[in-house]
Amino acid sequence: MDTDTLADKVLTGDRRALARAITLVESQRADHRAQAARLLDRLSGAGRQALRIGLSGTPGVGKSTFIEAFGMMLIGQGLRVAVLAVDPSSARSGGSILGDKTRMDRLSRDPGAFIRPSPSQTHLGGVARRTREAIALCEAAGYDVVLIETVGVGQSETVVAEMSDLFLLLLAPAGGDELQGVKRGIMEMADLILVNKADGDLKPVAMRTCADYAGALRLLRKRPQDPDGFPRALMVSALAEDGLTEAWDDMQTLTDWRRDQGHWQTRRADQARYWFQAELRDALLARLDTPEARQTLDQLGDSVASGALSPASAVDEMLTHLNNA
16 A cells, blocks of 8 residues: 555545554554655655653553543543553563453454554663554554553653653552652652552552552642643543543633643643654664674774773774764
8 A cells, every 4th residue: 555545535534544554654664664664654644633741650550540540531422532552561572461451351342443563672761663653653643542551660760751742650559658659750740640559448548549659649739731720530430430520621621721721732842852862862872773884883882892992983984984874
């Protein structure tokens, strides 16, 4: 299928064409990268925007269960939902299970939803390298909400916040205290903290955890892109489907306020600039992956290892080699 035909099918909301388009942008082949760039340029003129919601949390906190319950609620309101689920890749084999889709049985069968699992490969930050392009494709296909589920991440992995309009952090009951809540990193990036599994015997524990984090959030410096009362902590139960409507109401309140105050477009412009710089860094690093560059790199590495060159001098020689290549 040529690029123009694929673009036309994506714009009509064809899910099979969308899946093929994401496969194209995820490919590392040089000819596919050129086709992907043409496809994205063609689709950028559609001017469609979805609400991008990044969602992170530790493994086992119930991200997939939350996304299914939350996505089904949104579809019940007449919205189309796309889910981009990133699975961790093996450091040994490079493979990924890509099993999140099997956890979302109801959502995966609904015609108003599109679910795409992708491997993280060697990319850090809880997302895949081409997740941002996949988001753009989902927007062009007419989806109203795009949910980006990261791998289970720690405090420092916040890349998903650079590609989303709202960043949700899911926590488990008894997941920390107020000191944990004021630690920098992923906590201060969150727009909403959702304490999941607030049901059954865990509900009292979830209430205490939510109160701890609500108190911690009041100690953090207020951000200019937030109205009064945000960020905030809420209790939800994905299993019992409790608290989802309240969480969605808060998301809409925050989104509307940011649009009215001009923070929405400013944030998107800053994100576009961030990803331009990230692409540039990746392109420069790719120049080190040629046979000639690797040979020079190995020779300079041997010189550094033997003490004949300092690391700084070897770097200067490598840069000179790349400039003359």
